[in-house]
Amino acid sequence: MKRLVNTIIIMFLLLHFGVSAQSDSRVISRQGQVSFFSYTSVENIEATNNLVSSIIETSSNKIVVDMLMRAFVFKKALMEEHFNESYVESDIYPKLTFVGEIIAFEAKTKGPQTKIIKGIMDFHGIKKEIEFKTKIENLNGNYVLEGDFEVSVSDFNIKIPSLLAPNIAKEIKVMFRFEYIPYE
Amino acid sequence: MNKIKFLILTIHIFGLSQLAVAQDDLLQLLEDERPKSLLYTMATFKTNRIAIGHSIETRKKGILQLHLGTRYWNIPLEGRRTSFLVDRVSVRFGAEYAFTDLFTGELGINSFDGVINSSLKYRVLRQQDNGKVPLGITLVQSTSLFTRNFSGVQLPGSFSERLLFTQQAIFARKFNRNLSLQIAPTYIHSNSQQLNFEEKDFFVLGLGGRYRIGNHTELVSEYHFVAGREEGVQGFNPYSFGLNWEIGDTTMQFFLTNAKSFDEATTILYTPNNFNFNDGGLHLGVNVIYVLHLKKRQLPK
The missing domain is CATH 2.40.160.40 (monomeric porin ompg)
Known part of the structure; x- marks a missing residue:
């Protein structure tokens, strides 16, 4: 009887240990930067969001990203309003999330490495698998992750009126940079 | 004895579910981490005139x-x-x-x-x-x-x-x-x-x-x-x-x-x-x- 109780207590403690071990292996970036660019002959559109948050779980190579559409800053104020109101509809779809994996990531290896990230981007009500190359650098337990990729506007059901079709690129270039610190 | 088995099972399930939450809800964690920013309501009207009179809107600086x-x-x-x-x-x-x-x-x-x-x-x-x-x-x-x-x-x-x-x-x-x-x-x-x-x-x-x-x-x-x-x-x-x-x-x-x-x-x-x-x-x-x-x-x- 006593042995059983002890076993239970030990198991319980072990489970707790497991949970805390999980959070020890997490690194977080609270002010990651994501920019996007649309280049056409009519006009260039550029916006930056520097309040993007992301967590990497170094034990499982899992990466998640979360950003608010309203946090994107445009050079032209009116564009920002139209972006939110008429295109990405941020009142209905306030955020973009990404859940993926850094394939064959060696978290313990110091210095830069180039890896593929593969995962699901959830944006404007559409979930789509995307894959892109990224540079990751391990600076003594802090990580810097940067890279770029292209997304197609039509993949995410964003409607562009035909009158404005020449102003907005079909493929939007996305650039990102995250600096991770251990998560407490 | 059965009581104890039940207890073990309960603790197991409880502990495991906690683990599962910890793994899957990284997104939730990020959402909780995000500072609550103040967002002003956008575009009550599309322009600063409704048609013949003023609307509540003004244009942004510059x-x-x-x-x-x-x-x-x-x-x-x-x-x-x-x-x-x-x-x-x-x-x-x-x-x-x-x-x-x-x-x-x-x-x-x-x-x-x-x-x-x-x-x-x-x-x-x-x-x-x-x-x-x-x-x-x-x-x-x-x-x-x-x-x-x-x-x-x-x-x-x-x-x-x-x-x-x-x-x-x-x-x-x-x-x-x-x-x-x-x-x-x-x-x-x-x-x-x-x-x-x-x-x-x-x-x-x-x-x-x-x-x-x-x-x-x-x-x-x-x-x-x-x-x-x-x-x-x-x-x-x-x-x-x-x-x-x-x-x-x-x-x-x-x-x-x-x-x-x-x-x-x-x-x-x-x-x-x-x-x-x-x-x-x-x-x-x-x-x-x-x-x-x-x-x-x-x-x-």
Whole structure:
């Protein structure tokens, strides 16, 4: 009887240990930067969001990203309003999330490495698998992750009126940079 | 013994589920980590004019807005018309500059009545998305200057008598993504007595609303009720109904109205005809609003 109780207590403690071990292996970036660019002959559109948050779980190579559409800053104020109101509809779809994996990531290896990230981007009500190359650098337990990729506007059901079709690129270039610190 | 087995199982399940949560809800964790930012409600109306009157909106800092307003109508005629398309056209040129995100100034001139007007607009309170501030308030001060006689209005002799002052407090709420309503108590002081008015001070209630019908279009309507006047010889309450269409930096406004003028005081007090389909009563309005970003923002590096 006593042995059983002890076993239970030990198991319980072990489970707790497991949970805390999980959070020890997490690194977080609270002010990651994501920019996007649309280049056409009519006009260039550029916006930056520097309040993007992301967590990497170094034990499982899992990466998640979360950003608010309203946090994107445009050079032209009116564009920002139209972006939110008429295109990405941020009142209905306030955020973009990404859940993926850094394939064959060696978290313990110091210095830069180039890896593929593969995962699901959830944006404007559409979930789509995307894959892109990224540079990751391990600076003594802090990580810097940067890279770029292209997304197609039509993949995410964003409607562009035909009158404005020449102003907005079909493929939007996305650039990102995250600096991770251990998560407490 | 069974009791203990049950206990083990419970603890196991409890512990495992905790593990599962820890693994899968990284996204939830990020959401909890995100600082709560203050978001002001965007685009209660698409532009800073509903159709004939001010909306609660102002432009953002550094924007110069050009306003080309046109009205078309027929005058009552016996016999055949000889004019091309319509008998009368009125045009307004206006320019509005946003000194800050909250404060704008405007200058404009109308061709039909020759009224020159300037206005200052200040946002006192902005609606917030989190619901803490449920509505927005904007103050408008507008001064109009008569420069000639038109439809019953006689040009007074002295300069000061030609002035009219309009003060508006606009209260508006965006109820949901489609519906916004505004109410604008207005006080107008006219330095001259026109159209057999005995008083020089008028209290007006302005009502306006929009309903979004597409991502780039909204239906709008507005009405100004002047308290204590008999509609008729002393003018009619102005009404408008129309469509606003946003095309990038340009906004087009198409509407029907009975107002001939463009400035606040003349539109509200001295609209000489009612809104109806009788000859001369209905005016077609087409406004083109173009936005120029004189100062562009710096993107965070």
